[in-house]
Amino acid sequence: MSDTRRVTVEVRRLNTHYGTRQILKDVSLDVREGEIMVIMGGSGSGKSTLLNHLLGLLRPTSGTVKVLGKDINTASALDVQELRTRMGVAFQSGALFSSMSVGDNIALPLREHTRLDAMTIGIMTRLKLEVVSLAGFEDLMPSELSGGMIKRAALARAIVMDPKLLFCDEPSAGLDPVVASSIDDLILRLRDAMGMSIVVVTHDLDSAFKIADRICVLDQGDVLALDTVAAIRNSPNERIQNLLNRRTEEAEVDPDAYLRRLLGERARQDGEDDSQQRHLP
């Protein structure tokens, strides 16, 4: 049963804060070559924060993140730069440059990081547009795209360098079911054809079950579960079952705290009220 594939992402005992508030708590996980790891969890559970740490965009309080064998927080600037060329990321918001056409957005990493011929770059860019079903849209500006098209353009940009590692934050959120399912298919095909390791953050259970090799469930910054799709499905853990069955947990009402919130009085301590807020839809 032991998995001999190379570990491409290694997270060990990661603790992170925004200001004084702890967000991730002792998170450890591995992603292997060719593996699709799905990160799930309620809104605010720390999924995007974890992704940003995997990308080396945030510094942890303690713990390590190794990407393709290198500690992303202690590697030299040159090494980090080199690592970035082997990682692709599609952010939750798309994060395209509004002043550039779709084609220029997608070609940008190639122009910045390679010396490939302009013709080659043009073909590679249009190939990726084909792959995400946006053929012919290269000359449009991002503001002329729909939300779902922006997501797909962001995905095209993320894969334009054929990265070893792909990170996607909510790649299909807000897309119609047909397009969302085609993004799932694309993620599977990218893994199969290119052998990528792919980390996907999603709320969508059907999508998670369809694409994941393993699922990591975050709950308020804790790893609640980290296991195969089958094991997660059959988990006896009540919180996981609630998540799977889309049940919201009944929040306990603390009348004093509730009244203070309604009246806009500050809580005694920063973060005290989190347990209430996470139950909001």
Add this chain to the structure above:
Amino acid sequence: MNLDKREHMGAVVVELAGEVDLQHSPRLRKALMELMLEHRDVVVDMGGVSYIDSSGIASLVEAYQMARKGGGRFILAAVSQPALRVLQLARLDKVFAIAETVDGAVGA
């Protein structure tokens, strides 16, 4: 990436092997462009390709287009599974002329 050329029944067989990635694909492109400018019939033997990225694919696309314009032949032969999967990703298996074997390609 390994790239060898040999003459075979009037065509040039380009034997491509190993990893065709960002670092190496410019060499592939240059070799193919030269052959296209000489208006040669080309068969790319892809049996030994263990990995090809989209920069390598782009070089093949460009050469194929030049061959079509110039009236020459440009055929991919004995395409390895890893290379075929990458071609299929962008549905290019429906675009390129692909032959099972090098001899099949030359005889076609």
